[in-house]
Amino acid sequence: MATPNYSYEKRQKELAKKRKKEDKLKRKGEGKPEDEMNEDGVQNPDSANEAQPGQPPLESAN
Secondary structure (H helix, E strand, O other): OOOOOHHHHHHHHHHHHHHHHHHHHHHHOOOOOHHHEOOOOOEOOOOOOOOOOOOOOOOOOO
């Protein structure tokens, strides 16, 4: 009888765990635009007040 290949099983388990984590992060981020997030996953405070290229500047509500 052949012996189990534990390193293969461990690698497959790690890959499945990584895939599941990536899917979860993808689902979590679907509702939020990525351009307003920085590398840390925190919303940039200036991004909400900036005008998009090709559009007139945003006016403040005074």
